Amino acid sequence: VISNDIPVAALCTLSFWLLWRVVKKPTLTRGLAAGVAIGLALLTKISALPLLPIALVAFAWLWQRQQEKRVVWLVTAVTLLSALLIAGWWFGRAWYLYGTPFGLTAHDQAPWAFSETFQRDGLGQQWLDVFESFWASIGWSPTQFHDNVYWLLLGLVLLALVGLGKELWQGWRNPNLVTNLRQNPQPLFLFLFLFMLGATALALEAWMRRVSAPFGRLLFPALAPIIILLWLGWRAIHPYLAHLLLLIVAVLAILAPIHIIWPAYHPQQLPAAAFAQTETLNWQFGDMAQLLRVTPQQSSAQANSTLPVEVCWRTLARAQSDYLVFIHLVGPDNAVIAHRDTIPGLGTYPTTAWQPDTYFCDRIEVRLWDNIPQTLVYNIEVGLIDVGREARLPIYDQAGNPMSNAFAGQVKVAAAAEAAISLPPRQSTTPAIDVLRVDTPLTWSINTTQAITVAWGVYEDIAIDYQVFAHLIDSQSGELITQSDGAPFAGWYNTSWWSGGTVVVEKRPFPIPDTAPPGTYTLIVGLYNLQTGERLVEKQAAVITLQR
Numbered sequence: 001v002i003s004n005d006i007p008v009a010a011l012c013t014l015s016f017w018l019l020w021r022v023v024k025k026p027t028l029t030r031g032l033a034a035g036v037a038i039g040l041a042l043l044t045k046i047s048a049l050p051l052l053p054i055a056l057v058a059f060a061w062l063w064q065r066q067q068e069k070r071v072v073w074l075v076t077a078v079t080l081l082s083a084l085l086i087a088g089w090w091f092g093r094a095w096y097l098y099g100t101p102f103g104l105t106a107h108d109q110a111p112w113a114f115s116e117t118f119q120r121d122g123l124g125q126q127w128l129d130v131f132e133s134f135w136a137s138i139g140w141s142p143t144q145f146h147d148n149v150y151w152l153l154l155g156l157v158l159l160a161l162v163g164l165g166k167e168l169w170q171g172w173r174n175p176n177l178v179t180n181l182r183q184n185p186q187p188l189f190l191f192l193f194l195f196m197l198g199a200t201a202l203a204l205e206a207w208m209r210r211v212s213a214p215f216g217r218l219l220f221p222a223l224a225p226i227i228i229l230l231w232l233g234w235r236a237i238h239p240y241l242a243h244l245l246l247l248i249v250a251v252l253a254i255l256a257p258i259h260i261i262w263p264a265y266h267p268q269q270l271p272a273a274a275f276a277q278t279e280t281l282n283w284q285f286g287d288m289a290q291l292l293r294v295t296p297q298q299s300s301a302q303a304n305s306t307l308p309v310e311v312c313w314r315t316l317a318r319a320q321s322d323y324l325v326f327i328h329l330v331g332p333d334n335a336v337i338a339h340r341d342t343i344p345g346l347g348t349y350p351t352t353a354w355q356p357d358t359y360f361c362d363r364i365e366v367r368l369w370d371n372i373p374q375t376l377v378y379n380i381e382v383g384l385i386d387v388g389r390e391a392r393l394p395i396y397d398q399a400g401n402p403m404s405n406a407f408a409g410q411v412k413v414a415a416a417a418e419a420a421i422s423l424p425p426r427q428s429t430t431p432a433i434d435v436l437r438v439d440t441p442l443t444w445s446i447n448t449t450q451a452i453t454v455a456w457g458v459y460e461d462i463a464i465d466y467q468v469f470a471h472l473i474d475s476q477s478g479e480l481i482t483q484s485d486g487a488p489f490a491g492w493y494n495t496s497w498w499s500g501g502t503v504v505v506e507k508r509p510f511p512i513p514d515t516a517p518p519g520t521y522t523l524i525v526g527l528y529n530l531q532t533g534e535r536l537v538e539k540q541a542a543v544i545t546l547q548r
Helices: 004-025 028-044 053-065 069-098 104-109 123-135 147-172 175-185 185-208 214-239 239-265
Strands: 268-270 284-285 289-296 301-302 304-315 323-330 338-343 359-367 378-386 408-415 435-441 443-445 449-458 467-473 478-485 504-512 517-528 536-546
Touching: 004 053, 004 185, 004 214, 028 053, 028 069, 053 069, 053 185, 053 268, 104 304, 104 435, 123 147, 123 214, 123 359, 147 175, 147 239, 147 301, 175 185, 185 214, 214 239, 214 517, 239 359, 289 378, 304 323, 304 408, 304 478, 323 359, 323 408, 338 359, 359 378, 449 517, 478 504
Parallel strands: 301 408, 443 536
Antiparallel strands: 268 359, 284 289, 289 304, 304 359, 323 338, 323 378, 378 408, 435 449, 449 504, 467 478, 467 517, 517 536
16 A cells, blocks of 8 residues: 555655755755755645645744845745745645635545544543553554553653653743754754654644544554654753663564564464364355354453454365455344455465465454444354356365354453443442442333333443343232343343453343233332242332223
8 A cells, every 4th residue: 555654754754954054054055955844745645744834844943034035035935935936836736626725625525434423432542542552553454563562652652751841841930941942953953853743743633624534553653753753852850861762663673574464474383283172163264265264362352452363264165255354243123333344364375375274363453443333242253255257165164064144252341331320339239230320210111012121230240141120010909010131232242251340231121011000109120040940139220000
């Protein structure tokens, strides 16, 4: 994929270096070179626009310092005119054709644009994605370092900020501050670096309010200022610290291709003995492969995150055409909440290159969508699809029986935003799961389906899948009038998946049969063990009036 982010980073860096040369010794040749670099940067990407005010500030500083004002004016004119000649026509053309010099409104029609503000992820989450992808995040479903590496990098950035704060404070207290600002270009360029970083970050924030683009590469116009500011901050704490921390960053850069890129693009081939001691699926896809194992690398994940899934195969024959491996996360009513179609080995091990009787495991990163409706346990479906015919390979179980779907695993996916209910302190008599609250209308009509919303307080993890019961009881006789029992969330989020220390909110249907007699009854809600009938918890939730 060709990207303009690397060229704009190089051209912005070149522009800063050439502006430094102009400030040190203004000549027409140096001014022309700086103007050409700025013009090319603007032509490459509009995020280089802060270079124009930066150049003006640099020339204003030079004008107050330089004795020969005419030289400064000429160099300024040559720099700005050369930049205008190279890039100005492009902005003029866009203005003429589309009514805007920047063409931003065209992106509002793109699939990744936001039609409503609420569609955007949280501010903190998006900037966390920007930070991680600035350092190392490979691909659309990103392959990354371990989270601890990003915490280390965040610590290094904060350390640099402390050093920069120290440097700025010492400079502010310097009695010769004004003289230094007038005569020394280093404080000037420190300010220009900060301006470039701030302007680029603000532009990215404005951009992320229009489209989904939390990509660190969009900070690359300020790449040189970022590197120099980090170096200056570390050096302000201790000169040797800067060398040490740069060495750490360099080591991470060297490890990235080895540690995260190579494994992602090269499936691990294994001996058959590696699967001899473990239970395998042995589901056969056509006459081409057996699916041995599907293992999500984490038991739960958040919306708008990446779920790594390990898929292990035994090849039976080389395919005559290329097949895609697909992974779908499927919920109620066969709704797909995330999917990934990919060539094995991220394109490096296509099915046409498979050798018979080879065992290998492929790690596939699945990007979870941000609009997942609710927290549930979703099925992981795996399959092979012919690219040309868009037809799935038929699937057979171990006994040779055809299968309609290959649901090979499960994973809990938490929705991005759900109603937050605090978990009250646990008392000595409180069970592992308690009924915190039940919301429902107090008047129900016979022969309708009512809704009850139950807030379950989960105090500890449990291994049993309890059933929910909701009973209408005649409080005088104790007679059961009607009931609605079953697995929570219709079996899509059983209690063994609930996490201790959380509150789970379930909206359940309660059908009222036509035979139910009108009257006033007590609604009792709780959990029971389907195998033993033992009740874990029960509470009187409300007094309900049944009417026709």
